[in-house]
Amino acid sequence: MPPTRAQSLPADEGRIEDIDVSTEMQGSFLEYAYSVIYSRALPDARDGLKPVQRRILFQMAEMGLRPDRGHVKSARVVGEVMGKLHPHGDSAIYDALVRLAQDFALRVPLVDGHGNFGSLDDGPAAARYTEARLAPAALALTENLDEDVVDFIPNYDGQFQQPEVLPAAFPSLLVNGTTGIAVGMATNMAPHNLIEVVAAAIHLLDNPEATLEELMEFVPGPDLPGGGIIVGLDGVKDAYATGRGSFRTRAKVSIESLGPRRMGLVVTELPYMVGPERVIEKIKDAVGAKKLTGISDVSDYTDRLHGLRLVIGIKTGFDPSAVLEQLYRLTPLEDSFGINNVALVNGQPQTLGLKELLRVYLDHRIQVVTRRSRFRLARKQERLHLVEGLLIAIVDIDEVIQVIRASDDGEQARARLMDVFDLSQLQAEYILELRLRRLTKFSRLDLETERDQLKAQIAELEELLSSEVRLRAQVARELDAAAETYGTPRRTLLLNGGPVAPRSRSAAAAADLQIADAPCRVFLSATGRMVRAELTPDAPNGGIVPPARRSKHDAIRSAVDTTTRGDLGAVTSLGRLVRFSPVDLPSVPGNSVQAAAGTRADQYLGLDKNEHVVALVPLTDNPPIALGTAHGVVKRVSAGELGTKHDVEIIGLRDGDRVVGAAPATDGAELVFVTSDAQLLRFDAASVRPQGRAAGGMAGMRLSEGAEVITFTVVGPSVFDAVVVTVAGSRGAIAGTDPGSAKVSPFSEFPAKGRATGGVRAQRFLKGEDTLTLAWIGTEPRAVGADGAVRRLPEPGAKRDASGQPLEGVVTALGTAVR
Numbered sequence: 001m002p003p004t005r006a007q008s009l010p011a012d013e014g015r016i017e018d019i020d021v022s023t024e025m026q027g028s029f030l031e032y033a034y035s036v037i038y039s040r041a042l043p044d045a046r047d048g049l050k051p052v053q054r055r056i057l058f059q060m061a062e063m064g065l066r067p068d069r070g071h072v073k074s075a076r077v078v079g080e081v082m083g084k085l086h087p088h089g090d091s092a093i094y095d096a097l098v099r100l101a102q103d104f105a106l107r108v109p110l111v112d113g114h115g116n117f118g119s120l121d122d123g124p125a126a127a128r129y130t131e132a133r134l135a136p137a138a139l140a141l142t143e144n145l146d147e148d149v150v151d152f153i154p155n156y157d158g159q160f161q162q163p164e165v166l167p168a169a170f171p172s173l174l175v176n177g178t179t180g181i182a183v184g185m186a187t188n189m190a191p192h193n194l195i196e197v198v199a200a201a202i203h204l205l206d207n208p209e210a211t212l213e214e215l216m217e218f219v220p221g222p223d224l225p226g227g228g229i230i231v232g233l234d235g236v237k238d239a240y241a242t243g244r245g246s247f248r249t250r251a252k253v254s255i256e257s258l259g260p261r262r263m264g265l266v267v268t269e270l271p272y273m274v275g276p277e278r279v280i281e282k283i284k285d286a287v288g289a290k291k292l293t294g295i296s297d298v299s300d301y302t303d304r305l306h307g308l309r310l311v312i313g314i315k316t317g318f319d320p321s322a323v324l325e326q327l328y329r330l331t332p333l334e335d336s337f338g339i340n341n342v343a344l345v346n347g348q349p350q351t352l353g354l355k356e357l358l359r360v361y362l363d364h365r366i367q368v369v370t371r372r373s374r375f376r377l378a379r380k381q382e383r384l385h386l387v388e389g390l391l392i393a394i395v396d397i398d399e400v401i402q403v404i405r406a407s408d409d410g411e412q413a414r415a416r417l418m419d420v421f422d423l424s425q426l427q428a429e430y431i432l433e434l435r436l437r438r439l440t441k442f443s444r445l446d447l448e449t450e451r452d453q454l455k456a457q458i459a460e461l462e463e464l465l466s467s468e469v470r471l472r473a474q475v476a477r478e479l480d481a482a483a484e485t486y487g488t489p490r491r492t493l494l495l496n497g498g499p500v501a502p503r504s505r506s507a508a509a510a511a512d513l514q515i516a517d518a519p520c521r522v523f524l525s526a527t528g529r530m531v532r533a534e535l536t537p538d539a540p541n542g543g544i545v546p547p548a549r550r551s552k553h554d555a556i557r558s559a560v561d562t563t564t565r566g567d568l569g570a571v572t573s574l575g576r577l578v579r580f581s582p583v584d585l586p587s588v589p590g591n592s593v594q595a596a597a598g599t600r601a602d603q604y605l606g607l608d609k610n611e612h613v614v615a616l617v618p619l620t621d622n623p624p625i626a627l628g629t630a631h632g633v634v635k636r637v638s639a640g641e642l643g644t645k646h647d648v649e650i651i652g653l654r655d656g657d658r659v660v661g662a663a664p665a666t667d668g669a670e671l672v673f674v675t676s677d678a679q680l681l682r683f684d685a686a687s688v689r690p691q692g693r694a695a696g697g698m699a700g701m702r703l704s705e706g707a708e709v710i711t712f713t714v715v716g717p718s719v720f721d722a723v724v725v726t727v728a729g730s731r732g733a734i735a736g737t738d739p740g741s742a743k744v745s746p747f748s749e750f751p752a753k754g755r756a757t758g759g760v761r762a763q764r765f766l767k768g769e770d771t772l773t774l775a776w777i778g779t780e781p782r783a784v785g786a787d788g789a790v791r792r793l794p795e796p797g798a799k800r801d802a803s804g805q806p807l808e809g810v811v812t813a814l815g816t817a818v819r
Contacts, residue, residue: 041182045343045350045357046364047141047166048173050180052096055085057110058163060134061142071114071131078127087156094127101132105273106176107191107225108486110138120275137486140169148375149368167368170482171197171361173343174354177222185349187342190272193223195487197358202476204358212241215354220494220589221247222337226308227269227491228252231334233589239339243351251279251333252493255320258313263320265327267310269491271335276300276310282331283312292326294318365475370465377461382426384454387447389427390434393417394444400431489552489596493586496534517565522582523595524570524616526555526815527788531598532585535561544590544818552788553595555815558616558663569617569642570605571627571662575651577642578605579619593818596788615662624690625650626665627697628673628712631657634688634700634755636665641693652696661712668717670752673700674762674775677707680724680800681759682752685714699756711775715747722747723796725781726763727774727811728804740773741766741804742794742811747777749800764803776814783811 043050049057059081065072078093086093099105101113104120115130124130134142144167152161177191200218204210221236229250230236239245252269270279280300286292296313303309312327314320328334341352345360352360393400403420407413410432417428464470519535521544533544562568562582570578585604588597601613617625624636627650637650651659665671667686674680681701688698701709715722724747729740743763753759763772783791794805 041180042185042187042342042344042349043173043178043180044165045173045345045352045360047168048171048176048178048343049141049166050096050178052081052086052088052093053100053110054166055081055162056093056097056100057134057138057142057166058145059085060111060132060138061145065133066139067112067134067136069133071112071133073128074113074115074130074132075127077132084160085155085162090127097127097132098124100138101135104225107223108137108170108172108175108194109135110141110172110176111135120270120273121277137170140482140486141166141172143167143169144368144372147372149372165364167372168361168364169478170194170486171201171358173361174219174357182349185342186340188338188340189343190222190337190339191224192219193487193490195483196220196223196490198479198483198487200354201358201362201479204355205362205472205476205479210355212237212353212355215358216240219354222492223490224249224272224492226272227493228271229269229493229495231495233494233496235339239341240354243341243353243356244339246336246338248334248336249492250328253324253333255324258311262316263314265312265314265320265324267312267333268308270308270310271332272337274332274335276302276308279310279332283327286330291330292323294323294326362475365479366471369471369475369478373461373465373471377458377465380454380458380461384451384458385424386427386430387451387454389423389430391444391447391451392421392423392427393431394447396421404432490594493597494589495587496589517563520562520564520582520587521590522560522562522568522585522616523556523593523598523818524558524601524613525553525595525598525788526557526782526813527553527595527784528601528612529553529595529598530582530585530601530604530613530616531593531595532564532582532587533590533593534587536590539590544593552790553598553784554790554818555782555784555813556595556818557614557815559818560616560618562618562620567619569619569625570601570613571615571617571625571650571659572607572611573614573658573660574608574611575627575649575653575659576611577617577625577648577650578607579644579646580605595818614659617662617664623664623666625662626669626671626685626688626712626714627651627659627662628671628700628709629653629657629697630660630708630710632673632675632699632701632703632709633657633697634671634673634712635695635697636685636688636690637693637695638690643693648693650693652694654696660709663714665714666717670715670717671700672711672713672715672777673709673759674711674724674726674772674777675701675703675707675759676710676771676773677704678726678728678761678763678765678772679704679707679759680750680762680775681757682715682747682750683755683757684752687755702756702758704758710772711777713777715777719779721779722777723779723781724750724762724800725774725776725783725793725814726772726804727783727807727814728763728765728769729771729773730768731771737810739807739810740769741806742783743798743802743804744781744794744796745798745800745802746796761801764801766803774811774814776816778816780817782815782817784813784815785810786812 060077074097078090081093082090097111098117101109101111101117103109112133112135116125117130118124145163149167151164153164155162174192174197175194177189178187180187196219200215203218221230221233229252231248231250235245235247249271251267251271254266256264256266258264280298283298287295294315296315299311301309301311314323342349343352403416404413407416413432414428417423464474519537521533521535523531560568565581565583567579567581586597586599588594622639624638626636628634635651665685669685670682671685672682724745727740727742729738750760781793783793785791791809791811
């Protein structure tokens with residue numbers, strides 16, 4: 001019988017075993033699947049990063065590629081990551097690096113790219129042509145790595161160490177989202193607003209039993225990098241509850257005049273990860289297949305200076321609103337996003353809702369702060385031990401020197417120092433290594449100061465580590481600081497119901513049918529933006545909840561309750577009342593009112609460049625409207641005089657005069673003027689009889705030479721806690737350079753005077769000040785700068801004729817809080 005192959009092999013060449021192929025394939029596939037899930041495709045729920053992303057950020061931090069240093073070739077970063085940490089190819093590393101730098105993919109980019117990092121329609125340049133460094137936000141993810149805040153693990157060949165997870169000072173997984181395809185599972189998470197996510201995390205930190213509804217008051221929905229509109233929040237709520245759901249996004253489109261008798265659709269924001277070239281291609285295909293009619297041309301005017309601008313021309317005789325609805329149906333101007341919140345928790349893939357995602361992150365962050373505090377405590381205790389040894393030696397420095405000189409070697413000197421001065425081995429060794437210049441009287445004072453500081457810091461760290469409440473408060477403070485530093489206003493609008501296409505006047509009826517005539521509140525910000533918030537009739541204050549954090553443009557000039565298809569009046573600086581319906585205004589949820597999401601009032605109403613909206617007024621069951629002008633004229637116009645025309649003149653202005661304020665005024669209210677020379681006049685509204693629409697008003701306030709009225713307002717009879725805010729400056733100062741000074745005084749400090757008098761002084765000017773630049777009267781004052789950002793005002797309570805306190809930043813507008 002011939003020998004078998006196994007019998008014919010020499011002993012040193014191994015042996016052959018019979019195995020079951022199906023069993024081997026099962027085992028090998030499971031190992032491969034686990035490797036893909038754990039090491040490549042799915043993010044860790046703690047820092048929100050996949051392994052390759054974590055390795056890129058860590059290696060860039062190790063290379064010192066900070067935001068304040070120069071860019072380096074991306075190929076160098078890829079080579080360092082591949083050679084030291086990542087066992088896979090350079091293309092995978094570079095693709096991950098590119099995504100970390102794309103501001104259209106991530107809500108808070110983590111890499112600052114220099115060069116062509118791609119667009120929504122085109123890929124990036126090769127790694128040898130681009131440069132990169134860490135973005136500021138990436139520092140918040142990698143900070144404190146040298147303080148034993150996370151565990152380190154070996155790299156693929158055991159030569160280097162890498163962090164198992166990053167400290168992550170903000171919830172990167174929720175903020176930036178992620179996408180990945182593993183074996184048998186996938187993840188697809190939407191980006192969110194950093195400020196909102198941090199507010200929800202802090203609320204959950206303070207209230208561990210918080211419900212999903214409470215958390216959604218802070219995080220009402222995703223906030224996509226490119227803006228757009230999210231249609232319907234039911235799917236979002238499902239995703240927040242179960243980890244799975246879907247929602248639809250629409251482009252932000254306005255109907256504009258492209259020329260005489262020619263209308264068009266202007267697209268300024270697209271759904272998430274949809275590029276303009278893809279939209280144009282789909283439009284051309286639909287027009288060629290005769291599925292779309294009414295489109296004359298499509299032009300892409302997108303550039304780096306003005307951003308996205310896609311202009312779609314409409315043929316004469318076609319309704320732009322109807323064409324837009326067809327575009328939503330047939331092109332990527334409307335797209336869907338499926339949420340699948342799969343992430344690794346303790347190395348195992350899990351599907352997580354909003355509360356679970358926040359809880360996993362907070363547990364990680366509490367552990368990071370705890371480990372960091374323990375590390376710092378140990379280092380400070382070690383340093384205190386050495387400082388105390390030095391202070392003992394300095395008391396009798398001569399004897400220390402004598403002991404050292406009398407010793408035969410270092411070992412004997414250390415032993416004698418420990419014996420004579422009762423020092424520890426570390427203290428004695430430290431003294432032997434010191435230079436003599438450190439042992440001076442001046443150094444002793446420094447050491448005593450350092451000892452006291454160390455003791456205070458050690459006590460503080462021990463209190464922090466011994467108290468769960470203090471630990472959570474520290475985590476909350478650091479989260480709040482991260483949101484303050486890296487947070488930006490919301491970009492994506494949220495619509496609870498079906499979306500409404502912008503409309504032209506000729507298509508008003510058709511557009512109105514697309515949305516329910518529900519109660520709403522329309523806000524006009526002090527910076528000239530209008531937004532519509534939905535009201536809940538049975539809820540307190542109509543369900544309107546002030547933002548958890550002050551955001552840009554949140555100083556409100558007017559707020560009017562109406563219905564979605566009701567009529568409102570906008571009083572302009574040229575004395576006109578323009579009727580409009582709020583149906584086309586950007587809509588925000590009542591639990592997340594942010595004026596920054598609104599549209600510019602002058603553009604929405606089609607006003608001239610030299611005309612702006614000064615106030616919104618109701619047009620149903622309203623009292624007479626009071627108006628005040630820059631020349632001190634006052635007028636009350638009866639509601640019956642307003643008529644039904646779209647645009648009417650409600651005051652006859654003299655040459656050079658303009659309206660500075662308007663509001664409904666009953667007989668029990670008071671009218672208030674404030675002038676540029678710091679005079680304030682208040683008098684009863686009953687002293688101004690209502691007049692017809694064409695009348696020019698009557699004398700309201702007597703003005704000094706060169707002075708003019710800078711604000712006019714109405715204070716209702718039921719307002720008891722109103723304050724007067726005034727901002728002073730210099731006429732000669734360059735605009736936007738001198739913040740000036742401000743004062744906040746109780747309105748009750750100002751006595752009432754008769755109409756057509758000069759009033760009383762409202763603020764004493766400081767040296768260099770000669771004019772009031774702004775004034776405002778009401779409750780809960782807010783101040784904003786030219787960019788809409790909030791500015792801090794002095795504390796209320798100043799006397800009416802006191803001087804102001806210097807402002808930290810330039811204030812360009814005043815208003816009240818959202819309410």
